[in-house]
Amino acid sequence: MVSAFPVNVLAFVLIVALFSAGIGTLVVWLGLAILLLATKVVFGFAQANRALIRGTLGVDIPAPKIAYDDSGTFWQRYVRKLTHPQMWRNLAYLLIAFPLACFELPLALVGIVILPVGLFVLPVVAALHVLLAKWLLGPTETEALTQKAEHLQASRARGVDAAEAERRRIERDLHDGAQQRLVAVAMGLGRAKNKMDADPDAAKALIDEAHADAKLAVSELRDLARGIYPAVLGDRGLDAALSSLAAKCPIPVEVNVLIEPRPPAAVESTAYFIVGECLTNIAKHSGAKEAKVNAWREDRPTGVLVIVEITDDGAGGASLRPGGGLAGLADRAATIDGVMTVVSPLGGPTVIRADLPCAW
Structure with a gap:
């Protein structure tokens, strides 16, 4: 609460000064440039407050993902950003945070000296502050659901790609390893069958070779199975x-x-x-x-x-x-x-x- 006070005071002073100057000079077009600067200040201080809450209170408030229409002139795009609901939610939080900080600052100093206030009152005030920040600085329920759906869709697509790559790896290992060994076993046994009567010694050598290939094929299949899920x-x-x-x-x-x-x-x-x-x-x-x-x-x-x-x-x-x-x-x-x-x-x-x- 102590660390948030100077940030909120500076934000309040800059925002009031910039919006007052921007609205007052709109008639000479200078006001649009000042309001553009004010918009950037609002979003900047909103992000600073999210970082401050994350660093001091351990609560992560994700920044809303804002999709803008990029069509039109620069000023048309700017006006859409200026009138976006998140802009006004950020502005509302920063304007409320200043009087709230004026109340929290002395309470925080008292909590440092008076232990019961620090142990029992300040956590409640901090929790209420976090609720306000989540409501105004975080995404709305619809935006949060949209972001979650987009994240899940991206994860699913990456998962499908990973599964396809794994399938190709297994197929390649089977084709280049165990399948070739088993084909060699079948060919060796076929040749041994043809030589069994005419040349038993050659047939025995071919059977021994096929037996060795069969053991290698079993070993490769075992390694492949271990690569899929090790025992x-x-x-x-x-x-x-x-x-x-x-x-x-x-x-x-x-x-x-x-x-x-x-x-x-x-x-x-x-x-x-x-x-x-x-x-x-x-x-x-x-x-x-x-x-x-x-x-x-x-x-x-x-x-x-x-x-x-x-x-x-x-x-x-x-x-x-x-x-x-x-x-x-x-x-x-x-x-x-x-x-x-x-x-x-x-x-x-x-x-x-x-x-x-x-x-x-």
């Missing part, structure tokens, strides 16, 4: 599965998993494949000497998340490029409405994090 993940859970991946990595990998109870299978498999692909990339491309995998459960007001974080001390420079491997992992996370972020400055370290929502 250790289903039997022993994410901790054992990630430890198995770390054991196969050519560089040392520290694994810490604190998730109880076990998350749903879709969340476990998504986390497993993200870690597996990241460790493969680290071993091949990063030049890292060691890596760390952390996975934990986090309870938030919006729901429960399983968070997976992979860190390495390599050269850095990784990014979510369209069509790249990390983008494919982000698409896989999006199939369960998850979000993946990559922080990888040149010189490292690289931190890849996946936030996967789930419900037990």
